[in-house]
Amino acid sequence: MKTIEISKPLLSCQDTLGESPLWDHRRNALFWVDIDEGLIQSYQLSSQETETWAVSKNIGCIALHANGGFIVATESGLSYWDPETSCKNEFLSVKHSHPDNLFNDGKVDPFGRFWIGSKGPKGSSNLWMFQGNKLEVKINDLWISNGLDWAVNEGVFYHTDSGDKTIYRYDIDLKMAELSNRSCFFQPENGTPDGLTIDSDGNIWTAIWDG
Template sequence: MSAEVFVNIQCLLGEGPYYDEQNAALYWVDILDKKVYCYTIENEELHTKEFDQHVGCLAPRENGGFILGMEKGVYSYDWQTDTLAHIAEPEPHLPENRFNDGKCDPMGRFFVGSMDHKEKQTTGSLYMVADDHNVHPMIDQVAISNGLAWSPDHTSFYFIDSPTKQVMTYSYNKETGHIHSPSVAVTFPEGVGVPDGMTMDEEGMLWIAHFGGARVSRWNPISGELLNEYPIPAQNVTSCTFGGPERKDLFITTASAKTNDNTLKKHPYSGAVFRIRTSVRGLKTSLFKG
C-alpha cells in the first residue's frame, strides 16, 4: 500500500477530514487559511467555503449540515445556505485559545478540544457538547488538543495531546459520555514527529498521522505495539479518516506551514490530500444529534 495524491492542493494546515458516504464527498478544513473544502468524487470538483475566523474541525449533523469547532467557539453550519450559527463559547475568558480537533462520539455528542494559538501554554481543554448544546469540560491543562477515537465496542476513548507524544486511553461510558481512568496506550519514539489526528478501524487498531514525521502509522492500542508505517510525501501529516465505497480508503490531510524551503522542494505536494487503499474497513462516522 502506497500513498497517492488525491487532491492536489497546498493547504497551509489541512486537517479534520470527513468522508460523506451518501454523497461520495470528502470534506476537510484548512485551519490557518480559514476554509472548509469539499471534494466531490464523481465529478472531481473542489468546492470551498471561506470564513472570517480559524476553523479547526467539522463533524456532520444528523439533521443536515455540520458542527464546527472554530476560533471563537462552536457553531452549526449549513453548507447549502452558507449559514453559520453560534452554538456555544466554552472559553470566553481565554481569547488566545482556538478550537482544534473534534469528532462525535457513538451517541452523537460532539467532543472538541482547544489549544493556545501560539502553542506556548497548556491552556487547552477537551469539551463535550451534548445534543442540547450544553457544554461539559472533560480534560484540562492540554497543550495541543488533537486526535480522538472510540473503540468499536464503545468502552474506550482515545485522545492525543500532541507535545506529550502519547495516545491516552480512557474508560468511556456510552450512556453519559463521561470518561475516567486514563492510562497510556501508545508512546511515539524519538525521531518520528508527534502524533496529530487519528482514526480507528473495525479491528480496533489506531491509525495516527505524524506531524513532522512524513508518515501515518497503525498501532494496537491494547498492547502499544506499532503494526505498520506508511510513508507520506509531505513532512507534516495532520490527520486521516476512512472512506470510499467500502470504507477501506484512508484519506490523509497534510500541511505546508512550518515547512522550510528545502523540505518543500523535497515534498512539493505538502498541503495536499493523499489516499492509501487499505485492506481493513474504518468505523462508520457518528453524526451530531444536536
C-alpha cells in the same frame, strides 16, 4: 505496529493548516478545513471536483448535523453551517481557558455528542463535549488536543495530545461519557502523533507528523 508511507497524496490542496477530514455519506464527498485560512473544503469522489467556502474565522473542526448541514467549531464558538446556502449561524459562544486557545480536532461519538479539543500554551487547553446546547470540559490541562476515537466494544477512549507527543488511553463509560484510568498508549520514537481513527476491524490508525 505497521507503518505506511504515502508517496502520493489524494489531493494537492496547498492548505496552510489542513485539519478535521470528515466523510459525508449524504453527499458522497470528503470535507475538511484549513484552520488558519478559515476555509471549509470538499472533494467530490465521483466527479473528483473540489469546492471551497470561506468562513472568515479560524476553524478547528466540523461535524455532520442531522438537519443536513454541519456544526462548525470556530475561534468564537459553535455555528450551524449549510453548504447549499452558505448560511452560517453561531448558536453557542465559548470561553476558553486562555486567550490564545483555539479549537482543533474533534469528532462525534456513537451517542451523537460532539467532542472538540483546543490548542494553546501547555496546560491551558481542554477537550470539550457538546451536548444539549452546552459545552462541558471532559479533559483539562492539555497542550494540543488532537486525534480521538472510541473502541466501543472495549469501553476504551483514545486521545492524542500532540504537544506531549502522546496518545493516551482511557476507560470510558460511553453512555455516561465518563472517563477514568488514563495511561500512556503510544509515544513514537520520531515525529508527532496527530490525527487518529479506529477502523471497522478495530485497528487504530494515527498520522505521524514529521515521522
